[in-house]
Amino acid sequence: MLQEDTQQQEQARVDLTVDQVNQRLTVINQQLDNAYNETKDIEQRYGDTTKVNITEVDDRMETNAAVQQQKQLVAAAVENEKLLTSQQKRLTDLVDSPYFGRIDINEDGEEESLYIGTATFINEQDQFLVYDWRAPIASIYYNGTLGTVSYDTPNGPVKVDLTLKRQFKIKNGQIEHLFDTNETVGDELLQAILGQQSDEYMQNIVATIQKEQNDIIRDTTADLLIVQGVAGSGKTSAVLQRIAFLLYHSRSHLEADQMVLFSPNRLFSHYISEVLPSLGEKNMRQVTMAEFLSHRFSGLQVETLFDRFEKDQASFPEMTQAIRRFKESAPFMQQITDYVKQVSTQPLAFNDLYFEDRPFFTKAQINKIYLDLPHNMRPGDKFIATKNTLIKRLKRQINLEVHLDWVAEKIDTLSDDDYRAIVGDREFDSGDLEQAFIAREIVQNYFADLYDAIYNDYFLDVYTEYQNFLRTACPATIPVAVWEAMIETVAQNNERHLVGLSDAAPILYLRDLLTDSGQNHSIQYLFVDEMQDYSIAQFVYLQHAFPNAKFTVLGDYAQDVFTATYQAGNFIERLCAAFPKLKTNQISLTKSYRATAPITNFAKALLPKETALQAFSRDGRLPRVITATKEASLNALTQEIFHLQKRHATIAILTKDQQTARQLFASLTPDDQVTLISETTRSLPKGVLVLPLYLAKGLEFDAVIGYDISATTFGQSSDVDLLYTLMTRAMHDLTLLGIGTLSPLITSLDPQYYQNVTTTKETIA
Numbered sequence: 027m028l029q030e031d032t033q034q035q036e037q038a039r040v041d042l043t044v045d046q047v048n049q050r051l052t053v054i055n056q057q058l059d060n061a062y063n064e065t066k067d068i069e070q071r072y073g074d075t076t077k078v079n080i081t082e083v084d085d086r087m088e089t090n091a092a093v094q095q096q097k098q099l100v101a102a103a104v105e106n107e108k109l110l111t112s113q114q115k116r117l118t119d120l121v122d123s124p125y126f127g128r129i130d131i132n133e134d135g136e137e138e139s140l141y142i143g144t145a146t147f148i149n150e151q152d153q154f155l156v157y158d159w160r161a162p163i164a165s166i167y168y169n170g171t172l173g174t175v176s177y178d179t180p181n182g183p184v185k186v187d188l189t190l191k192r193q194f195k196i197k198n199g200q201i202e203h204l205f206d207t208n209e210t211v212g213d214e215l216l217q218a219i220l221g222q223q224s225d226e227y228m229q230n231i232v233a234t235i236q237k238e239q240n241d242i243i244r245d246t247t248a249d250l251l252i253v254q255g256v257a258g259s260g261k262t263s264a265v266l267q268r269i270a271f272l273l274y275h276s277r278s279h280l281e282a283d284q285m286v287l288f289s290p291n292r293l294f295s296h297y298i299s300e301v302l303p304s305l306g307e308k309n310m311r312q313v314t315m316a317e318f319l320s321h322r323f324s325g326l327q328v329e330t331l332f333d334r335f336e337k338d339q340a341s342f343p344e345m346t347q348a349i350r351r352f353k354e355s356a357p358f359m360q361q362i363t364d365y366v367k368q369v370s371t372q373p374l375a376f377n378d379l380y381f382e383d384r385p386f387f388t389k390a391q392i393n394k395i396y397l398d399l400p401h402n403m404r405p406g407d408k409f410i411a412t413k414n415t416l417i418k419r420l421k422r423q424i425n426l427e428v429h430l431d432w433v434a435e436k437i438d439t440l441s442d443d444d445y446r447a448i449v450g451d452r453e454f455d456s457g458d459l460e461q462a463f464i465a466r467e468i469v470q471n472y473f474a475d476l477y478d479a480i481y482n483d484y485f486l487d488v489y490t491e492y493q494n495f496l497r498t499a500c501p502a503t504i505p506v507a508v509w510e511a512m513i514e515t516v517a518q519n520n521e522r523h524l525v526g527l528s529d530a531a532p533i534l535y536l537r538d539l540l541t542d543s544g545q546n547h548s549i550q551y552l553f554v555d556e557m558q559d560y561s562i563a564q565f566v567y568l569q570h571a572f573p574n575a576k577f578t579v580l581g582d583y584a585q586d587v588f589t590a591t592y593q594a595g596n597f598i599e600r601l602c603a604a605f606p607k608l609k610t611n612q613i614s615l616t617k618s619y620r621a622t623a624p625i626t627n628f629a630k631a632l633l634p635k636e637t638a639l640q641a642f643s644r645d646g647r648l649p650r651v652i653t654a655t656k657e658a659s660l661n662a663l664t665q666e667i668f669h670l671q672k673r674h675a676t677i678a679i680l681t682k683d684q685q686t687a688r689q690l691f692a693s694l695t696p697d698d699q700v701t702l703i704s705e706t707t708r709s710l711p712k713g714v715l716v717l718p719l720y721l722a723k724g725l726e727f728d729a730v731i732g733y734d735i736s737a738t739t740f741g742q743s744s745d746v747d748l749l750y751t752l753m754t755r756a757m758h759d760l761t762l763l764g765i766g767t768l769s770p771l772i773t774s775l776d777p778q779y780y781q782n783v784t785t786t787k788e789t790i791a
């Protein structure tokens with residue numbers, strides 16, 4: 027326990043800091059008021075200017091210039107306002123809690139105390155009252171134990187002596203807790219934070235980042251950073267702090283919209299959406315794989331991971347598994363690369379391009395253009411050259427068409443509105459020139475659909491080409507008849523405008539390689555959460571689609587909910603093998619923070635003995651396992667909900683699939699205040715939630731009830747991943763309800779890990 031005068035001295039330091047921050051805040055508030063009035067003022071003047079008479083040519087030009095100038099002024103004023111608003115927010119946060127850490131260092135005999143918080147604050151005398159947690163020197167706070175430590179500077183590593191490390195919890199400008207520690211970041215504060223109730227939004231963890239998490243956050247060298255972390259080890263938290271870190275260190279050349287996070291579902295996106303704003307940063311872009319694919323396949327319906335999981339529950343034969351394994355592998359994508367190289371000397375699956383119900387360019391004509399090009403040209407260049415030729419020929423046709431009678435007739439009958447829409451505010455030196463301009467516009471409009479079809483590459487039938495490719499790709503392990511049947515299914519799907527999930531990345535890859543398109547060069551960083559849900563083929567495609575992006579990929583192979591049934595072996599090894607040329611760094615997180623120790627140890631017991639997983643030492647009740655007959659199960663569940671509601675605000679009932687969730691929801695009475703969560707749900711309410719466990723990925727709840735953990739539903743060894751994921755969503759309380767016969771995955775565990783409640787008549791404590 028620290029002495030009282032230490033507490034007083036530190037409180038005085040907090041008061042001084044808060045005082046100076048408040049002074050700055052007063053200035054900023056004033057500036058913000060001025061900026062707001064200025065913006066309003068300019069907007070008003072801008073509005074007046076546009077009312078100027080614009081019938082005279084000179085006036086109009088003048089007005090245009092004035093409008094442009096006003097627009098720039100408005101943009102500058104709005105920008106200034108935005109900047110001030112973000113400063114205001116940052117300072118307001120500092121007033122509440124100016125910092126969370128202090129380090130005392132001795133550098134060449136010179137003693138210095140540094141205070142670490144969410145943002146830097148420099149006072150009028152240029153003293154650093156608070157250092158941003160991302161400043162290079164702040165790494166000492168996270169990495170160092172007392173004694174000699176080093177931190178990176180632009181001139182290389184610097185050694186200093188760390189003599190004190192102090193942690194604070196400050197709220198409303200008052201120190202609530204304060205501890206000195208020799209650990210990297212001490213347990214006491216972490217205990218207090220982790221014991222809190224869950225929230226609709228994930229919290230930032232800057233005050234208590236752990237050493238291994240810090241390595242993830244501050245890695246700047248890897249092209250492919252792979253984080254394998256046990257459930258609840260802070261992977262998602264670390265990656266969000268990493269984004270904040272990267273934005274801070276690359277202010278001049280990196281914007282938040284040059285970063286993309288692939289997240290498992292929309293609920294998750296909502297859950298994490300407040301972390302970056304709480305650190306004063308803009309959010310990166312977020313997308314789910316399903317959204318990304320359906321955007322790239324505009325018009326077609328791409329099977330989602332969730333659809334497929336539900337279908338697999340009904341039937342998933344061994345041969346289908348083998349085909350899926352192959353199509354999702356790196357060698358399969360390599361075969362596409364090889365196919366594209368060789369196919370450029372053969373006819374491609376082109377479409378006839380129709381115009382007014384007759385082929386304008388036939389596929390034979392298009393293939394002739396394509397095949398007449400030099401054989402050694404890159405396939406993508408060849409395609410673009412073909413496209414250019416088609417456009418040139420269409421333009422030639424337009425040049426001929428403008429002189430035809432129908433065009434002159436059309437001009438004569440043009441309404442005033444149509445005339446104005448075509449001519450706009452253009453000026454012509456003569457009537458003839460105006461006539462020629464209008465004629466060209468009319469003809470171009472007439473051919474616009476055809477032009478768009480060429481421009482958007484509709485003349486390539488990539489689906490047929492994909493089937494052609496598949497015919498060349500049957501592996502020795504799969505009987506030809508089975509492979510042919512699969513190709514037939516792909517063709518039928520295509521007829522129905524459907525794309526199977528395992529075909530999606532390969533088709534896009536084939537299309538992009540053939541057409542030299544689909545690459546986004548502006549994205550600098552790409553983050554993939556729940557990496558085990560992605561196929562290697564999808565990673566190959568992502569790497570192709572974002573060629574300049576550095577990848578941070580995180581997940582847990584023990585939470586392999588979607589592919590455990592057909593995919594064995596080490597995911598990370600397969601991933602590394604797919605990208606042998608990338609500079610890779612692997613970090614492993616083995617300590618789990620989310621749940622109480624009894625919950626984590628129960629979940630851990632499911633995994634192979636050698637799994638490195640350590641529970642954070644937070645006390646809690648033993649998980650409960652209830653077994654009930656079918657008839658008594660609803661009653662048992664209701665009682666358990668009632669029992670948990672006394673303690674917690676959010677209780678999630680997790681089922682194996684959506685269908686079970688729907689049925690269960692229908693049988694619960696409205697008195698239970700239950701919400702059914704589905705794939706389209708965007709935010710999580712408080713109360714009792716029913717959802718399939720795959721939608722709960724990445725999320726956490728105060729209490730979890732695993733529903734129907736029975737021999738029939740969780741009886742296979744591949745169900746371990748599902749059950750482990752389910753159990754590790756709980757923070758404070760976990761109950762498993764078995765209906766009929768309890769799952770052998772549970773009965774085979776040492777009963778010391780849980781409290782067994784076999785009779786539902788028992789009065790629940």
Ligand SMILES: Nc1ncnc2c1ncn2[C@@H]1O[C@H](COP(=O)(O)OP(=O)(O)OP(=O)(O)O)[C@@H](O)[C@H]1O
Binds near residue numbers: 235256581725726
């Ligand atoms: N250093 C830390 N300080 C405070 N809380 C932490 C820390 N690390 C993790 N946590 C907390 O632990 C919980 C789990 O973190 P997170 O969701 O980031 O883990 P994860 O590894 O992504 O989990 P999962 O794979 O199970 O979805 C969160 O409540 C998070 O706030």
